[in-house]
Amino acid sequence: MSSIETALRQRYGAADQPGAIIWNGTLELLLSHRSVRAYRDEPLPTGTLETMIAAAQSPASSSNLQAWSVVAVEEQARKERLAELAGGQGFIRRAPLFLLWIxxxxxxxRIAAQRGLDHEGLDYTELLVVGIIDATLAAQNAVIAAESLGLGTVYVGAIRNHPLEVAAELHLPTRAVAVFGLxxxxxxxxxxxxxxxxxxQAAVLHRETYSSANEAAAVAQYNTAMRNFYAEQQMRVEGDWTDHSTKRVAGPQNLSGRDKLRDALQQLGFGMR
Ligand SMILES: Cc1cc2nc3c(=O)[nH]c(=O)nc-3n(C[C@H](O)[C@H](O)[C@H](O)COP(=O)(O)O)c2cc1C
Structure with a gap:
């Protein structure tokens, strides 16, 4: 099989792959993404962090506000404390680098205050959304940079289980929140x-207007693909994608404490107006 056929088969499983795909090295890298939670006990090459941050600073940014920051954690004790706050996920302790995207x-x-200017706009939910989008675009560019160097990454949304404690650990100023780790x-x-x-693609791609007409068939196909994936990977996973996804959104009890996120954001200085 050519690399394009292999890549599409892996990305979509056996079922119904898109036809007219254009191919190059960048696309090959993008389509080969997988989260990596097991690391070799080896330091990162000199310049890895700076390279990833240069990539992170290169995507578009809403009004060029660049409303994000990143905290790079390498100290073992701090990684241990953050791992505890993030559901005890052991791979955080073992990763040489843990990035917190803010x-x-x-x-x-600060820049408005330095010039004695109003910054009431920062109290609106819109600006928080801008910050989250900017941080996310930055992080994903950093992921692609890391993967291009042969490194592996995994995002850690579980740091939102305890946003106030994470903010304290990182000494975040007011109006700053860690949205995920990496x-x-x-x-x-x-x-x-x-x-x-x-x-x-039939489940996510809508042409001209939104339609869920083909959704049930697409989801059924995907449930089969995921069951096959778990079997191939010898992962003992109960249920299919619909089971896992519906359980995840069933109620606040399944949000790992993140049902209180709005209160935490307000305490961190976001007006949420
Ligand atoms: C914002 C975000 C938060 C995530 N948080 C976690 C996490 O806390 N723990 C974990 O093991 N994986 C986490 N993941 C990884 C997802 O589980 C993973 O991306 C998904 O299962 C798809 O697998 P893949 O990345 O290998 O394609 C997170 C992914 C994203 C995008």
């Missing part, structure tokens, strides 16, 4: 991870 409106508040390390070749299939 939706950061504090810099805009572990970075050399993938352990003894514990390789496979590309995880995604929904068929």
């Amino acid at each position: 939706a950061d409106l504090s810099r805009l508040a 572990c970075v390390g050399w993938p352990d070749p003894d514990k390789p991870t496979a590309v995880k299939p995604r929904l068929p």
Whole structure:
């Protein structure tokens, strides 16, 4: 099989792959993404952090506000404390680098204050959304940079289980919140991870207007693809994608404490107006 056929088969499973795909090295890298949670005990090459941050600073940014920051954590004790706050996920302790991506409106508040200017706009939910979008675009560019160097990463949304404690640990100023973490390390070749299939394009791609007409069939196809994936990977996972996804959104009891996120954001200085 050519690399394009292999990549599409891995990305979508056996079922119904898109036809007219254009191919190059960048697309090959993008389509081969997988989260990596097992790392070799080896330091990152000199310049890795700075390279990833240069990539992170290169996507578009809403009004060029650049309303994000990142805290790079390498100290073992701090990684241990953050791992505890993030549901005890052990790979955070073992990753040589843990990046905390911050939706950061504090810099805009400071530069306005330095000139004695109003910054009431920062109290609106819109600006928090801007910060979250900016932080997310930055982080994903950093992920692609890391993957292009042969490194592995995994995002850690679980740091939102305890946003106030994470903010205290990182000494975040007011109007700053860590939206997710990112572990970075050399993938352990003894514990390789496979590309995880995604929904068929019919479930996510709408042409001209939104339609869920083909959704049920696409989701059924995906549930089969995911069951096959778990079997191939010898993962003992109960249920299918619909089971997992519906359980995740069933109620606040399944949000790992993040049902209180709005209160935490207000305490961190976001007006949420
Ligand atoms: C914002 C965000 C937060 C995530 N948080 C966690 C996490 O806390 N723990 C974890 O093991 N994986 C986490 N993941 C990884 C997802 O589980 C993973 O991306 C998804 O299962 C798809 O697998 P893949 O990345 O290998 O394709 C997170 C992913 C994203 C985008």
